[in-house]
Amino acid sequence: GSRNATPQGLDNARAFARALSDAGLTIISGLALGIDAAAHEGALDGSGATLAVVGTGLDRVYPARHRELAHTLAARGGLLSEFPPGTPARASNFPRRNRLISGLARGVLVVEAALSSGSLITARYAGEQGREVFAIPGSIHSPLARGCHKLIREGAKLVETAQDVLAELGLADRAAPLVQTTAVREEGPHAALLGALAADPADLDCLAARTGLSTQALCANLMALELDGKVVALPGGRWQRRP
CATH class of the missing domain: 1.10.10.10 (Winged helix-like DNA-binding domain superfamily/Winged helix DNA-binding domain)
Structure with a gap:
């Protein structure tokens, strides 16, 4: 999903990742700012593992502010790269590594994405690789929902809860203890x-x-x-x- 995510998008990424992690799934993402990092954090809050597929050599951390997160990931899952040590962050590396994220996964969930988001590349790879593609719908006023809406129009599964994802993967029996886990919605008078x-x-x-x-x-x-x-x-x- 988006690097410049909304607060609700970040909350949804954490909530879905935590619930799916608790259901025994490994959460795979790219260690980037925004939705990627939130997904890793949610998985770490859960009971499962999380894997980061990075666009640099394994001796580099990009962005640098995620050095501590990368260290934690190494202990609770792992870091994976097809690039040799010493490879810096190059713009061309990230779309290329996205095919590994989708290829390793049973399905790709797009939480929030603009029409230009690299996560649409990941979703396209997922379709070509025969993986499931899921998308969380958002506000019609939000540019960061338009990528998700485009995917849904093209056949991605619209999901509102982690249980929706598990059901589509044939894992509905794992959803029983997760009844209250949904896309985060605001509560209260405001x-x-x-x-x-x-x-x-x-x-x-x-x-x-x-x-x-x-x-x-x-x-x-x-x-x-x-x-x-x-x-x-x-x-x-x-x-x-x-x-």
């Missing part, structure tokens, strides 16, 4: 507003259209959320959810 801000910054008119709330109600809720540190006001009258 749920609709936080959900509307999950995709991108928005002004009052846009938020009113997304939530159905009046301008007065929006202003009151946004002020409360700002005081709680959950949103931030931007120039131009726009608001953004804090990561």
